[in-house]
Amino acid sequence: MISTVLDNRRFRSWGGQILLLGGFAALLSWLVSNTVTNLDARGIRVGFDFLWRQANFPISESVLPYNPSDTFLWAYVTGVGNTLAISILAILLSTALGLIVGLARRSQHPLASGVAGVFVTTMRNMPLIVHLLFWYALATTMLPAPRQAYNPLPGVFLSLRGFCIPSIQLDGISIVLIGLVAASTVLAAFLGRRMVAAGRLELRHPLIALLALMALVAAVLTLLLKPGAAVSVPEMKGFNFTGGLRLSPEFAALMLGLVIYTSAFIGEIIRGGIDAVSLGQWEAGRAIGLSERHTLSKIIIPQALRIIIPPMTSQYLSTVKNTTLALAVGYPELGLVVGTVINQTGQAIESIALLLGIFLTISIAVSLFMNWYNARVALVEAR
DSSP: OHHHHHTOHHHHHHHHHHHHHHHHHHHHHHHHHHHHHHHHHTTOOOSSGGGGSBOOOOOSOOSSOOOTTSBHHHHHHHHHHHHHHHHHHHHHHHHHHHHHHHHHHTOSOHHHHHHHHHHHHHHHTSOHHHHHHHHHHHHHHSSOOGGGOEEEETTEEEETTEEEEOEEEEOHHHHHHHHHHHHHHHHHHHHHHHHHHHTSOOOSOHHHHHHHHHHHHHHHHHHHHOOOEEEEOOEEETTEEESSEEEOHHHHHHHHHHHHHHHHHHHHHHHHHHHHSOHHHHHHHHHTTOOHHHHIIIIIHHHHHHHHHHHHHHHHHHHHHHGGGGGGTTOOOHHHHHHHHHHHHOOHHHHHHHHHHHHHHHHHHHHHHHHHHHHHHSOOOOO
């Protein structure tokens, strides 16, 4: 009986994993218990009750509304919001720039491929911290004072205080309207795709139909809700600009450094994925009369995605983790907020544990999404 169970390969596999997990849990429990005991012996409080105390420190800029009278918990949430905003923007912009770089590397034009090659080689061999410090020094030393700000376009100003542009101020009804239009568009796209797949709907131009539906829904909701919006233009008052949208030098330096550095890696990933598709696919596209652009978009890219996505997932995860270097230029992302909270409260273990947990959660979410998308574009083999 025992030998039969032990000879079972599945039992050995699961049993080994359960024993390993149990041993790790026991070790972790011992470390936590020992740490708490030693800290209590030295009169150091342990726990997360500090999260509900008043923070009493400012955050220079944030995506979410924040006030020093808010709790430490909301300070953490604000830091997470900044980290997510930077991560999403950096991933989107670096992917777009990386696509251009990757295509330029494959160009038959010697100047385009040469410039792209120099860009990739230079950017990849410079540490990210050097990129950030370079752009931050450029933004804080080379630009003029606010009163002598560059004005390349009406309402656009560039100075030591940052990049000021016009913005649209929306009221609550406008925000609700945008949410309803977005939700209805996603629902319509999902249902339309299901109907097309089932053969109950035929659309020659699905994108045009979707845009028309968005415009129709927006027009109807606008008539019903009557939202209000106003354009805010930056104006010089006193020693600084008021109104509009201001992008700080810290934010600009962080975005430029992250996007330029990451796009060099993404460009090589895209170039490698396209080059991995056999030349016969290009010849097949030409044989049926497709242009180079249509061959690339309709035949090559869909096949290259199966090669591009796995390394791209790793690069996206690295981009999320690289946002912690924002503290080098003073942008208040999660790492800087955690450091400030530790200085204020002394709760280092709890704060670091929260930092690790939050980044682990974000990384797992990115991995799950990319794995899902990878499964969507993967080849299905007949069995």
